[in-house]
Amino acid sequence: MAVKGLKHRRLIRLFFAILSGAMLGFSFPPFELGILACFGLVPLLIVLRDVERYTHALWYVYVAMFVFHLIAINWTGGYAHGNDPYMMIAGAATIVIHPLFYFLPMGVFLLIRRHFSERLAVLLLPVFWLGYEYSHSLTEWSFPWLTLGNSQTYDLARIQFIQYTGVWGLSFWVLAVNVIAYFLCLRLAGGSREIRSAPARLLLVSLVALYIAPSVHGWFALSDAPDYKDPAKLERPVTVGIIQSNVDPWDKWKANGIETYTLYVDLTKKLFDSVQAPRPDIVLWPETAFPFDVISPQNHEVLTALQQTLAGWRTSLLTGLPHRVVYEDTNLAPHSARRDKLTGVRYDWYNAATYIQPASSTPHWYGKMKMVPFAERVPYADIFQFIDFLRWDVGIGGWQIGPDTTVFQDEHTGARFSTIICYESSYPGFVAEFVRRGAEFITLITIDSWWDYMSGAFQHQQISVLRAVENRRWIARCAVGGISCYIDPYGRAHDATELFTQRALSKTIERKNSLTYYTAHGDLLGEFALWLSAAFAAAGFGQIFLKRKRALS
Numbered sequence: 001m002a003v004k005g006l007k008h009r010r011l012i013r014l015f016f017a018i019l020s021g022a023m024l025g026f027s028f029p030p031f032e033l034g035i036l037a038c039f040g041l042v043p044l045l046i047v048l049r050d051v052e053r054y055t056h057a058l059w060y061v062y063v064a065m066f067v068f069h070l071i072a073i074n075w076t077g078g079y080a081h082g083n084d085p086y087m088m089i090a091g092a093a094t095i096v097i098h099p100l101f102y103f104l105p106m107g108v109f110l111l112i113r114r115h116f117s118e119r120l121a122v123l124l125l126p127v128f129w130l131g132y133e134y135s136h137s138l139t140e141w142s143f144p145w146l147t148l149g150n151s152q153t154y155d156l157a158r159i160q161f162i163q164y165t166g167v168w169g170l171s172f173w174v175l176a177v178n179v180i181a182y183f184l185c186l187r188l189a190g191g192s193r194e195i196r197s198a199p200a201r202l203l204l205v206s207l208v209a210l211y212i213a214p215s216v217h218g219w220f221a222l223s224d225a226p227d228y229k230d231p232a233k234l235e236r237p238v239t240v241g242i243i244q245s246n247v248d249p250w251d252k253w254k255a256n257g258i259e260t261y262t263l264y265v266d267l268t269k270k271l272f273d274s275v276q277a278p279r280p281d282i283v284l285w286p287e288t289a290f291p292f293d294v295i296s297p298q299n300h301e302v303l304t305a306l307q308q309t310l311a312g313w314r315t316s317l318l319t320g321l322p323h324r325v326v327y328e329d330t331n332l333a334p335h336s337a338r339r340d341k342l343t344g345v346r347y348d349w350y351n352a353a354t355y356i357q358p359a360s361s362t363p364h365w366y367g368k369m370k371m372v373p374f375a376e377r378v379p380y381a382d383i384f385q386f387i388d389f390l391r392w393d394v395g396i397g398g399w400q401i402g403p404d405t406t407v408f409q410d411e412h413t414g415a416r417f418s419t420i421i422c423y424e425s426s427y428p429g430f431v432a433e434f435v436r437r438g439a440e441f442i443t444l445i446t447i448d449s450w451w452d453y454m455s456g457a458f459q460h461q462q463i464s465v466l467r468a469v470e471n472r473r474w475i476a477r478c479a480v481g482g483i484s485c486y487i488d489p490y491g492r493a494h495d496a497t498e499l500f501t502q503r504a505l506s507k508t509i510e511r512k513n514s515l516t517y518y519t520a521h522g523d524l525l526g527e528f529a530l531w532l533s534a535a536f537a538a539a540g541f542g543q544i545f546l547k548r549k550r551a552l553s
Contacts, residue, residue, distance in 0.1 A: 025071025134526025367402025
């Protein structure tokens with residue numbers, strides 16, 4: 001009977017761990033169920049309450065996080081297309097291996113619970129988890145896509161306070177709600193006397209108050225927000241065009257590059273021929289719209305012809321492209337640089353964007369700085385050269401990290417703006433750095449067509465909402481196959497396109513110079529959580545050391 005009872009308890013624990021992961025997974029877009037994240041950790045905490053051994057506890061943590069990943073990022077393998085075995089293997093590896101990273105915050109939680117108290121550990125869990133999330137945005141191994149705050153983007157009122165805290169404050173709020181809900185569940189499990197007790201009532205009131213507080217603030221913020229419907233009322237306006245070509249992201253590397261370029265020119269011409277859309281001052285083409293390096297000397301004729309076309313339209317162009325940089329002195333080349341097998345020349349490719357203006361002889365360019373691990377660059381490739389064989393080779397794999405953030409300035413309107421490329425939008429502090437350097441609005445160029453109609457494109461779209469609110473900046477989002485749109489400083493999307501359609505958009509948006517508290521001061525909350533987590537981890541290990549020392553004396 002005892003064995004059957006043990007198996008029954010293990011099955012219940014397994015069910016609760018799976019439930020926890022499912023709640024977290026379904027809280028992320030495209031599911032408009034952000035409320036699930038606010039209570040998604042409660043089942044896992046209930047499971048861990050009765051599990052003492054670290055190995056057993058971490059097993060349940062892994063189960064919950066695996067289910068979380070399986071639901072939220074199953075799109076990473078590109079299984080809907082099935083075009084690339086490397087992508088499918090890498091996607092499966094991410095789902096299986098990345099849950100292990102959550103052993104960091106939960107390991108500190110278990111350490112503090114063992115050597116201090118369960119109550120203290122639970123109260124500090126938001127700090128440990130937030131410290132982990134922030135740390136996971138700092139290195140080349142980083143993957144901030146699953147930051148818990150990213151689950152709340154469909155409730156615009158709720159997220160308005162992140163202009164002060166960044167998405168880290170939103171994650172902390174989600175975690176704090178979980179903690180209060182967990183303590184309330186323990187009270188409710190204690191029977192009718194506990195349910196009617198003063199502590200239970202206080203917890204219930206605290207839970208309700210904490211849950212609605214961000215929305216109350218957000219309702220006031222949105223009620224004072226301009227609707228941006230009348231371009232005549234915009235201060236310092238600029239009109240931005242977006243070209244969504246719906247070019248296949250695999251086939252374009254095999255197709256004739258000039259044909260792809262011609263397609264973009266034809267779609268842009270339709271935008272200028274339209275009598276309904278405002279004439280754009282700046283036109284956006286998406287990530288690697290050019291499948292060749294148009295700003296290299298050998299493509300000078302193509303660049304000159306394009307500049308003449310832009311002069312006729314009286315506009316400028318921001319476009320994605322692969323950009324090649326050759327190292328004249330091979331000794332200055334980083335270890336990860338490529339080598340031409342015939343000439344021995346060392347060079348690097350950048351996933352880049354360039355701003356082409358009619359009167360500019362040398363267009364400025366920006367090289368993408370935040371890479372998808374392995375898919376775009378092997379992490380720390382300059383150090384771990386022996387694993388460079390893992391480089392993905394669709395298009396031009398193994399990009400080099402861009403040299404610096406760049407703010408472009410339009411020669412006609414004087415508008416200052418920056419572009420972020422695809423995955424970079426998931427880094428809040430990184431995007432804020434562009435704004436601190438003077439970006440009056442932000443452009444985002446991306447390819448979200450890899451994932452078909454799976455959740456990746458919808459999640460990426462919603463992440464942009466957070467960056468707009470954090471910095472109170474317009475974002476013009478240009479995606480090869482959608483979703484393209486304009487996002488105003490309060491997170492409201494305008495003119496959003498459907499996936500896998502050809503569209504040409506134009507909208508007048510507002511240039512802004514003011515900085516939010518978050519933009520001006522950066523990731524203070526994340527940094528504080530990381531340092532505090534490290535301090536408590538050190539205290540936990542210190543207790544282990546002292547206990548062992550006493551045992552030996």
